[in-house]
Amino acid sequence: MGAWLAWIPLLPLLSSLTLLLLGRRLDERGAALFGVGSVALAALLSLVAILLFVVSDGTAWGGQALSWFSALGLEVGFSLYFDGLTAVMVGVITGVGLLIHLYSVAYMSGDDGFARFFAYLNLFVAMMLILVLAGDFLLLYLGWEGVGLCSFLLIGFWYRVPENGYAARKAFVVTRVGDVALALGLLILVQQFGTLLIQDSVGQAQLLWADSDWPFWVALLLLGGAVGKSAQLPLQTWLPDAMAGPTPVSALIHAATMVTAGVYLIARTQGIFLLAPDVLQLVQLVGGLTLFLAACSALVQQDLKRILAYSTISQIGYMFFALGAGAFSAAVFHLMTHAFFKALLFLAAGQVILSLHHEQDIRRMGGLLRPMPFSALCFAIGCAALAALPFTSGFYSKDAILLQAYAHGGAGIAWWLALAGAGVTALYSLRLFVRLFLGECHTAPTPDNRWPMRWPLALLCLLALFGALIPQPLSDVFVSVPAGEQHVSWAVHLAVLLMPWLGLALGLWLLLRGEDLRRRFAGGILARVWRTGWGFDALYNALLVQPLSLLARLNRRDLLDLPVGFLAWLSRTCHQGLSRLQNGRLRQYVAGIVWGALLVLAVVL
């Protein structure tokens, strides 16, 4: 069982290679056929796999496939593993991925890098599928770095603009810091267990590491990898800049799938994290802080895509918060619903941006409701789900997170932050919608009636509304965490239910008082701090980037070469000095002999 599963990532991979090698000879239609067709086939296969998995008794499929290498003391294979968690991830990746591919055909039409775009996008899907299907940590790492590469290539897709290249490099380097942590975690597993098979090493950890420090270190290092990829504190700074890529890329990679890889990693290694309660606490705190700080930042951004980027950071913060609180399945649930509504928001934003001739500044938007009713509808649904208004998918998942977290650990700092964050989320969702669609229309948008772009959006609307109904076969995946003794009282229920409305009410009140939300939140020092993402960029710039590049500049010529140069200089100088003595003047020779003789005599006597 399971060998054919390899075709799920292989199909997009092969298509990507074809597009890379032959892309210049294909017209747009041919490139789209490969690009979309391969993902569609992969989606079909995934659907078959998921259905087969669900109707079978729910035991995980796994098995040794081809060997990658077997060194002295370490064997690594291209082994796959498929359980309920994989099923959810594969479904999201191929499902949302397919819709975004379809949308991209229209969005990227006319770009001279059309085939290259689909080559990279297919490669991304392949790598992401490898990441979630991997049964071996090293194969997971291959997918992990592979999606990072695709993210790099796609952020810098419009490579002629230098800023895009810078953003791409920043994204890769910052996430690589996390990757190093992850790699070190894997090194510990190699040293301790001599295997990198995920299930084996997690199982062995549970057997052998009951009371040792190892789980702490491994979990901490895995968390390091996760915060890098998922743009959580303190490695969150790359994601807002990553919006330089084409909008479908932001939707697929920087909202729906890749950035949730960290959540997947922690969920996958639940067994190790449960052994390290301290780290689990840390996960919760990281999530709580990130979600709140990023939500505040989202409140004051002027760039449409940056609002959504900070919102993504914040929503993934919720997932981390849930993981840390022990609400693993709620985290994965939110991962799925977030993929739906955030992809919807990004794609709708792409439609708006395209209609406004690549305008992204919300200060120059407004009043788009009449010219673009369909986009407005998409945004309305997306924002409602983001704000967790009742009966949208986001409502169910966020409720699940807050209530389960409360049940497990009561109301700690992180929980209060998460609750407050729900209000701020509603507030910035409202602001986003109002700024875009109400008020006066300053611009002359081209109509948003391209059907190839509308179809995927319509489907995503449905998913954002009703996606919560999709059942998740997670019951056998997670060890149920001993539920806390906390009784979830009706007050907590009510608070969680009302918080988004509170945010909305605050927003409406400000709106009705005629105060411009922007001015309200855009002036002042706090707003400036928020807009720059709490100054992390400046901090890292001052602490790391500047000193390192200064050091590099100072030592460009390699100080260690100086001693060598000195030796060369010394011998040349001696050579010149001595050769000057041998000048053929008899007088000086005689003088030299006399003085020398006198010196010798003086010494002797």
Add this chain to the structure above:
Amino acid sequence: MLIWLLLVPVLAAVLMPVAEGWRRDGSRWLSLVALGLQALLLLPLGSDGGTWWLESRTDWLPLLGIGWHLGLDGLSYLLLWLTVALGIVSVLISWREIRQRVAFFHCNLLLSVAGIVGVFLALDLFLFFVFWELMLIPMVLLIAIWGHDNRHYAATKFFIFTQASSLLMLIAILGLAFAHRAQTGVISFDRDDLLQLQLSPVLAHWLMLGFFVAFAVKLPMVPLHTWLPDAHTEAPTAGSVMLAAILLKTGAYGLLRFSLPLFPEASAAFAPVAMTLGVLGILYGAKLAFAQHDMKRLVAYTSVSHMGFVLLGIYALNGMALQGAVMQMLAHGFSTAALFIVVGMLYERWHTRDLRQLGGLWTRLPRLSGFTMLFALASLGLPGLANFVAEFLILAGAFQRTWPLTAVAALGLVGAALYSLLLVQRSLWGAAKPAAGAPDCSRREWLVLGALALALVWFGLHPQPVLELVREPLLRVLDAPLAHSGVELSSSWLSLRGRGL
């Protein structure tokens, strides 16, 4: 059989003027034929289960205990293939670049190949030294005659560095030979004889250092690396390829073949120092690469960083790390050679290597840019390409010895991302700066770059043949101390840990 591996390039080198007179490009074709013949000679070889696949021993100067002792095992076999493959690549990429004294150029190239082949085969230390020197002279000439503007400085520096360090090795070799006479009454330079020596710890330590310095200069190890950026940058492309892909490997090979087996305890005691220097090289090389404007110099410094991994892996002294080190030798041979070739191709088109004048090449040369991207990614250690397997095995092996040092070494992965992506961003992306009209890859260039790319992907996904090939030789390196001194390696390591490593 083994002698033919040596004789073919030498004979071809001698015949070079004849070939050049015979027809245009005759010397190029003759070089290809010679290297092809070597490949044919290598093809049927295989292990018969013994230590050496092939061994030949003839007296040379029996009075001095010097013999013509050659031997081939998996390790040398792998490196011979690397030599032949990159030799062919060197000939191909010089097709348009080298226009003057073509015959003499190829004569030097093949003599250098002959010297390197000898180094990988010699089992008599005196003979080894002869080959060690033999490969050096033609290489210096390659730099000094066909190099770029500052070639004389670079060639002299390269010559003095290697010469001075190999003098130390010569002293150490003589020391070993005399120690053998002191113990047995007979002088001998044969590796097999010298392996049986019982040396006092102090003497072993100093002799080991003599070998180590010579090999570390070649590797190169920080702080003895400063010849490398100059030599690589000023050499013609073929010279850079030979230097980076093969010549540097002789240093690592020397450590594995001679330094570790001859002085197991001294090496084990020295390992913490060597590993620290390796880690220093990884980070220092990365930092210097990051700062360069000259694309070729940037690639040269990445060599320092990558070979730091080799040093770390070798002195981690366990199977995983040693296999990783050999893998890294191979991977670095392909990826760095490929990057040097790319720089050479760009120079051929626009006569500049300055990253400030390049930029936007993706607009101008999409195919060559695609290759450059792949090679840069290999250099940063992307999984799926050969360098990743190597670096992971080295780190995994070294981690079992010393976790703090390995954690620092792993930061080199961030450094690699920094310089590789900076290279991509500054040369391939941005506004197109160089003039339009330069042709994209020709068929010959496509062949060379495609082959190197294929090798990197192939060994990245299927490194097993390489690991298999060197497994036995490396296990013998590790077993050596147990075999002839009875001291367990692990016990000396325990004491190392006590000292904080």
